Amino acid sequence: TLRRGNGPEPDTLDPQRARTDSSFNVLRDLFxxxxxxxxxxxxxxxxxxxxxxxxxxxxxxxxxxxxxxxxxxxxxxxxxxxxxxxxxxxxxxxxxxxxxxxxxxxxxxxxxxxxxxxxxxxxxxxxxxxxxxxxxxxxxxxxxxxxxxxxxxHAASLALHGAQYAQPGKLVSNGAFVLEEWVVGSHIVAARNANYWNDAATRLARVRYVHHAEAGSEFRQYRAGELDVTYVVPPQQYAWIQANLPGELHVSPQLSVYYYGYNLARAPFKDNPDLRRALSLVIDRDRLTKQVTGVGETPAYGWVPRGTANYTPQRFDYADRPYEERVAEARELYRRAGYSAERPLQVEIRYNSGEVHNRLAVAIAAMWKEALGVETRLYAEEFRALLQSIQAGKDTQVFRSSWVADYDDAYSFAQLLQGGFGINLTGYSNPRYDALLAEATRQPDPTRRRSLLEEAERLMLADHPVLPLYFYVNKHLVKPYVLGWSDNVMNVQYSRDLSLAPAP
CATH class of the missing domain: 3.90.76.10 (Dipeptide-binding Protein; Domain 1)
Known part of the structure; x- marks a missing residue:
């Protein structure tokens, strides 16, 4: 049995309804x-x-x-x-x-x-x-x-089980593994599927996907020999890991962004680009990646990460300006939006529980307070509850999210902010932006398509519907006896390609 750390509990194992990375990791093995x-x-x-x-x-x-x-x-x-x-x-x-x-x-x-x-x-x-x-x-x-x-x-089992279709004992799948067990709050087990077309090449009898809300507990399990692969690496232990487990640490570029979204459907951020820009200006992303996360991420001064195929990532117009200049502009914008030391903005950041998310929220709240006098409430909740809060929209003001590219193309990032798109969590809608995307999708000339997508990114960055904070790197700990692991920008490792070396 391969024991894989898999981050927060999956939202569902229904392939057409799933929306989280932890769900996708399991589904790629099942289907x-x-x-x-x-x-x-x-x-x-x-x-x-x-x-x-x-x-x-x-x-x-x-x-x-x-x-x-x-x-x-x-x-x-x-x-x-x-x-x-x-x-x-x-x-x-x-x-x-x-x-x-x-x-x-x-x-x-x-x-x-x-x-x-x-x-x-x-x-x-x-x-x-x-x-x-x-x-x-x-x-x-x-x-x-x-x-x-x-x-x-599998139409027959879907018709038979309806909403219960994606449960152990009911889910019929066509991948290298089949769902055997799901213990909510703990783990999922998948067993080898003897009917898979390439079953002869599968080496594992079972895979156990272990849920963790935060990286520290996952790392402790890994150190105790209870996990073979981790989902992430805790920043606090990163230096120790580099020194003591260098052969087990895997770090590589990933096409994904960690960001805060503004709820654009309600005050104070609806129709208030000055305020949105002010809050973005005073976030020192270099400090966040060096001092708060500290595991090789790159500061995000744009939306599309470096390394995306056939694309030049765009950047905020202030990306290279000295921090003091940015703060001065932010204070003027903040004042223009109607806020001051006497009447400070009061705002809430919602994020899913976890040490890194908490440390980032604390650091950003401190930057907002120091530069502008903003009073920030921090609200941590379980991952599924956060997704529900964001979808409901009535309680959120600023929320934590992330996006991992579905494919190696800038459109995977651009589409996320298209008006009316199902996972456009901010409610951003700019007809000009949507028109640029529509033109890009119709464009057979790859050079012209690229320039349209780059123009769309510049336009969106000027609107500030989101606060990109950093671009992820893939970070995993992999035991030396796990064979077949390959780092790649899509961060996809099928369990069917992995095996465990026999004990010496």
């Missing part, structure tokens, strides 16, 4: 998309052994491997992949990821409830062929098809 992520972070064949793309880039034809089976022995057919994508965009599913596949023909109309799910541009001319028709070129489609929202559905 297999048409494509998969290779050891280097590139796209490789998954359940599809091959595919062709039409010259205009609008039609993708996938050929499934022969003899694919579900974990219960039923045949996996092309229709199961069609059903998964239809379910993703069906308004009844209420998937937060529905709009991710908007380049597929008719997807936006289906999501809005204006067209039936069976009008989506996905079809199965025979049991082994999936055809996807796009309304505009989407060079990132192949990467998207490795993501859980597009995974297949």
């Amino acid at each position: 297999e998309g048409l494509t998969a992520i290779g050891p280097a972070g590139d796209v490789v064949p998954g359940a599809a052994e091959s595919w062709t793309v039409s010259p205009d880039g609008l039609t993708y034809t996938f050929k499934l491997r022969e003899g694919l089976r579900w974990s219960n022995g039923d045949a996996v057919t092309a229709e199961d992949y069609v059903a998964g994508m239809r379910r993703l965009v069906d308004p009844k599913t209420a998937s937060p990821y529905a709009q991710v596949i908007e380049p597929i023909r008719n997807a936006p109309a289906v999501v809005r409830g204006e067209a039936a799910p069976d009008t989506l541009g996905v079809s199965a001319p025979d049991d082994r062929t999936v055809v996807i028709e796009l309304s505009n070129p989407a060079p990132y489609l192949l990467g998207l098809l490795a993501q859980p929202g597009t995974f297949p559905v």
Whole structure:
């Protein structure tokens, strides 16, 4: 059994409804998309052994491997992949990821409830062929098809179990592992799936995904020999780990951003870009990454991280200005927004429980207080409760979140702030920004597409709907006896590729 630290408790193991990194990590082991992520972070064949793309880039034809089976022995057919994508965009599913596949023909109309799910541009001319028709070129489609929202559905078990479909004993899956146990607040166990097409290459009998709200307790379990791999590395122990466990520490770039979002639906941040800019100006991100997190992250003065394919990340216009100058401008903007020492802004930061999140919130509250006199309340809650608070919107003012790219393309970050997008948590809506994204998606010329996305990022940064704080690095501790681990920008390591060296 491989024991993997997996961060906060997953929100669900329903592929079309899941929205958190910890859910995706388990789902990638339980299911297999048409494509998969290779050891280097590139796209490789998954359940599809091959595919062709039409010259205009609008039609993708996938050929499934022969003899694919579900974990219960039923045949996996092309229709199961069609059903998964239809379910993703069906308004009844209420998937937060529905709009991710908007380049597929008719997807936006289906999501809005204006067209039936069976009008989506996905079809199965025979049991082994999936055809996807796009309304505009989407060079990132192949990467998207490795993501859980597009995974297949076992229609019979979904019909039988309904809302209970994603529970142990009920979830029928097509990946290298099958769900065996879920102990809420503790762990999930997946067992090897003998019906997986490449089961002969799987080396592990079981995987145990262990939940941790904070990195310190995970590290203690790792040190005690109760975990083989960690989800993260605690910053307080980072220097000790570098000195004492250098061979077990894995640090590599990741396409993801840690940010605070403003609730733009209510005061004080609605229609108040001056105030939003003022609060951003006085956050010393270099200090945060050096003194608070301290495990190799890079300060985020923009939204899209360095290393994103075919893209030049944009930056706030003040990114290179001296801190004192930034504070002076922030004080003027703060005053203009109607606040002062006598009438300070009172604001609440909500974040999920955890040592790092708490230390960051304390540091940012101190920066706001020192530079502007802002009075900040800190409110920590369990991860699922935070997601519910953000969605409800009525209580939040500033909230902690993060985004991990679904595929290696700037559009994965840009789309998150599109007006009306299901996981646009701030409520940001700028018609010009949306128009630039729409034009970029229609653009066959990669150079022109890139410049449109870069222009959109500059426009959004000037609006300050979010406070990007830092770009993550992948940080894991991996025991020396875990074989097959590969660091990559997508931070994807399938358990089917891992094994445990025999005890000496």
